[in-house]
Amino acid sequence: MERRRAAFWNSGGPGERRPGTETMGIFYLNVGSVRRSAGRRAVVAAAYCSRSKLDDEGLGREVDFSSLSDLEHSEILLPLGAPDRWLDRTVLWNEIENVEERENAQLAREIELVLSKDLAIDEGVKLAREFLLEQFVQRGMIVDFNIHRTQGADGARRGYVQALFSMREVCGEGFGKKRTDWKETKLLLNWRERWAQLSNIHLRETGRDRMIGAGPSAARGRALEPLLGGREYEAENHELGWRNGERLAAEPGLALEALTREGGTFSRGELAEFVKGNTGGDEQFKMALARVEASVDLVRLPDGEGFSTRKLMGSVAGAGANGSGSGREAGAMGGGDSGRTLREAVTLWEAAGLRVRGVGLTYELAKKFEKTTAIKSVAVHGLLGRWQKKRELLASNDVLVVNDVAEMSEKQKEWMLKAARAVAAKLVLVDGEEFVEIDGGDIGLNAAQLVALRGREGSQGKPKRRLW
Known part of the structure; x- marks a missing residue:
């Protein structure tokens, strides 16, 4: 494991745009947490991310993920003022476990990033390190930084960054209070924007074209991890x-x-x-x-x-x-909707914890659709206006139900499709009593979806109106 103490430097905040570094898309970036209430342990999570053996004092034994062989890079990044003993992963994460006394404590946060397949190992390390130092370590967080290389949904091998970071500020030789400002939604949006900017910068510096969107699909499709025996x-x-x-x-x-x-x-x-x-x-x-x-x-x-x-x-x-x-x-x-009615589909989506949102051509039509389906709906121009102000953006647990889609402009439809794919939300196109579901994680549409979007023929051979 490479051990490193971080220095500070100014490399441009998330709102600062260097010439020619405009964002081409939001690349895959996901933030989660390690919580005791979910039965997880910080030392175990750190051993998994680093593919190593670590002594977990709370369990009274070593935890071992060294059989996983996809590790490409591993290091710990410390902010200025942090004691050197935290460069030892076992010491760091056992201290983080011990400082949290609550049974349902949140122990750490973790971030997953996807590196472009066009970046070599050293280039990917340089990019990820710059981002983590600038956005996390410079704020006072300790980052346990690891890169694995494995196959993604598109068949390409690429690097996946998995990093754990602390939630308490460094105070002398130990930890101080928890920082709630590190969990703000605005920070997450800044991280996504900055990750896209830096990815484009590094690709251009290495003589490659800018990524137009690695997107969620690049991170998805990896095989599930087999459990260990015993x-x-x-x-x-x-x-x-x-x-x-x-x-x-x-x-x-x-x-x-x-x-x-x-x-x-x-x-x-x-x-x-x-x-x-x-x-x-x-x-x-x-x-x-x-x-x-x-x-x-x-x-x-x-x-x-x-x-x-x-x-x-x-x-x-x-x-x-x-x-x-x-x-x-x-x-x-049963066609694209597996024979379900829209109401049945909404019931299933909501039971799965998804948030169903509706959009119509005009305010009046959106409210009529809302009254008919009980799906809270807005007009398409209002929705896109909110998105331009970075409000009410789609998330991965959203289902966007689009009514009157055949009457909308190509630009409006393009924005909604791109927004759904950027976060792997589900997009649903409604035409009267029929609807078509599109998984936002898809790289492209399959043949059946293309037929549905571009106008299917009715039972009498009459062409249906074009949906997309």
Whole structure:
């Protein structure tokens, strides 16, 4: 592990734009926390991020993630005034555990960043270090900084930064009070903007084009971590399960892909068992299971007892059209909405903890849509105006339901699609009684979605109006 004491320098705050460094998109940046209420431990989280063995004084044993072999870089960044003993990861995180007395204490925060696949190892380290020093260490936080290199959703190998940072200010030779200002939403927005700026700067300095948007898809699609064998690994497996559960909640398709790897169908019991084995605690299990069950890609089979995926059922439907599949199987696909009504879909989304928001062509039409569907709705010009002022921005747990989409301008539709994809929100297009769901994590639309967006033909061969 490289050990480093950070110095301070001025490299431009989040609001300062250097010439030619305009942001081209918000790249993947996610912030979470290590909480005792979720059964997690700071020492265990640090051992996972650093792929190392650490002595956890609270557990009375070593925790060991050294079998994970994707570590590319590891170091601890200390602010000025912090004691040198905190350059030892075991000392640092055991002290952070010990200073927190509450049973439900928040022990640390963590940040995950995605490096462009075009950056070499040393270039990625330089970029991540500059960002972490400027945005965290300079504010007084201690940062445990690690980079792993593994395969993303698009098949490319790239670096993933996982960093833990302290929540208490440095006070003499120990820790002082917790800093609540480090958790402000405004800071998160600044971090995202600055990460995009610095990524573009470093890519240009290395002779590469600026990233137009690594986006959420680059971070997603990584395989779930296999659990370690044996009861002696209970703490390690809880940490692995927690991280797998966070991935399942953000990307339910990981569960569906795993369940259909050996066969095309599965039961609800098998689904629940899989999610249970890849989550950390009942609260996360319920959330992840609800997210998977609300997935647009989950299809209930006609017998009502089994499930499959939209992708597999689409293949069966295609085979049926060519005479090699049954009409019963083909009918199970149920189109882009899996046969659900909009109200049923809203119920599932809300049960999964998603926030459903509506938008209409005008204020009057938005309020009419809200009255009909009970989805709180605004006019499209008002929504985009708020976004320009960085208000009411989409988040990854949002479902944006767009009514009157066929009447909206290409610019309006482009903004909404880009906004959904920037944070992997779900976009839903409504045309009368029909609706089409688009996963905001998709890099592009599949054939069925393109048909739905560009105008499908009705049962009598008459073209439907263009949605997109």
